[in-house]
Amino acid sequence: MDFAYSDKVEALRAKLQDFMDAHVQPADAAWKDEVEAGRYPMALIDGLKAKAKAAGLWNLFLPALKADEPGTRLSNLEYAPLAEIMGRIYWSSEVFNCNAPDTGNMEILHMFATPEQRSRWLVPLMNGEIRSCVGITEPGVASSDPTNLQTTIIRDGDDYVITGRKWWTTGALHPNVKFCIVMGLSDTRPEADPHKRHSMVIVPMDAPGLTVMRNLPLLNHFSPEGHTETDFDHVRVPAANILGEEGAGFALAQARLGPGRIHHCMRSIGQCEVALELMIERALQRKAFSRQLADYANVQDWIAEGRMEIDQARLLCLRAAWMMDTHGNKAARVEVSAIKVAATRLQTRIADRAMQVFGAGGLSNDTPLAFIYSWGRALRFIDGPDEVHLRTIARAEIKKRQGANRSTFAEQGVKAPYQKPAAE
Secondary structure, three states: OOOOOOHHHHHHHHHHHHHHHHHHHHHHHHHHHHHHOOOOOHHHHHHHHHHHHHOOOOOOOOOOOOOOOOOOOOOHHHHHHHHHHHHOOOOHHHHHOOOOOHHHHHHHHHHHOOHHHHHHHHHHHHOOOOEEEEEOOOOOOOOOOHHHOOOEEEEEOOEEEEEEEEEEEEOOOOOOEEEEEEEEEOOOOOOOOOOOOEEEEEEEOOOOOEEEEEEOOEOOEOOOOOEEEEEEEEEEEEHHHEEOOOOOHHHHHHHHHHHHHHHHHHHHHHHHHHHHHHHHHHHHHOEEOOEEHHHOHHHHHHHHHHHHHHHHHHHHHHHHHHHHHHHOOOOOHHHHHHHHHHHHHHHHHHHHHHHHHHHHHHHOOOOOHHHHHHHHHHOOOOOOOHHHHHHHHHHHHHHHHOOOOOOOOOOOOOOOOOOOOOOO
16 A cells, blocks of 8 residues: 555645645635625526636646546545645635535446436536535434435326425535435335335426425524425436436445545545644644643643544554555445544544633634534544444444454463353
8 A cells, every 4th residue: 555645646745735726725715705695606606617617727626537537536545635735725626526425426327327317417516516415314214324314206107206304405405406316115015025125216306395494503503505305306317317226226326435435535535634733734834821722731731632632543544545456445344434433533632622721712603613523523423423433434444354364362372251150
């Protein structure tokens, strides 16, 4: 495993950083002003997207990108340091057409879309002409176990009828959103295989019966593009809108979520770097009790621990990316789960320390720290809660220990744990 950045990646990092410095960072204040006024800053975003596309900084996340498709084909390992740079300004990924949930939807459409679906949905999505969302999580069940999902997708002649309610549908209020990929129950028989009862279907956002009920606040912050609760009241779509095969929802979800999970982690590391940098700057600027905050041992410990933890998380993220590139998404499942837990927990931990150094100002929107903290906390649920990923890691470790070649305590020369003698 050689995680040194290649000359190609170093050149792209420099190019992307120059673009961020010249175009994105100067637009940050205007973006926030628009959002605080209740408007999504489409004119600003569209202008930056045109510049990014012309600069060749477009669709950087898709290893299977074809030669005739717009963008630059990169491996997961090559994309990781670029996503980290984008993550430093949390809204910037859309500028490069590398934002969730569109990346996950592009990946799944790239793998499973029919020619008609590619033409209608994937091509404009890859060109940045439209946006999309995904409806999986539901308010009425524990959605961390997707077998619980109750929204129904029932075949009726030449159509499918979708009935149910989803929430945390990110992007449903974006001005350019045109469709939602919905996962639901297509086989309602209780005795059916629980992992073959669900399907995914493409639902146009203007379909009759689809209603965005409300924009859910995330730790009391509203996202301008929305994290919505969305109702599907007998929404009817053509049978041709089914994605893949009926009953293949679980397989499609895993194909979609694997890369998306690690993209979040890549960006998370960039946000951790921002929090650490802000903490250091504040510690050097502020005095308390006649001393700079940077002179206090506990602040120095926070700085040192932050540097070590970020570098550790980055290496774990690169390892997961390397595993996906060399052995496939399925083989990297444990590594992806590990970085998903490690990076998101780290984000809240480092942001919390930085907020403490800033004092009460760290709780305001005068710095990005409040967002970094709240988004890090949200990431511990997004694409699966910590507990699900810890379960995946633990099961893999237990399975290794239960392997045929494991040695006993006696073979290792270790005294076995006390066992109560059997009753005579």
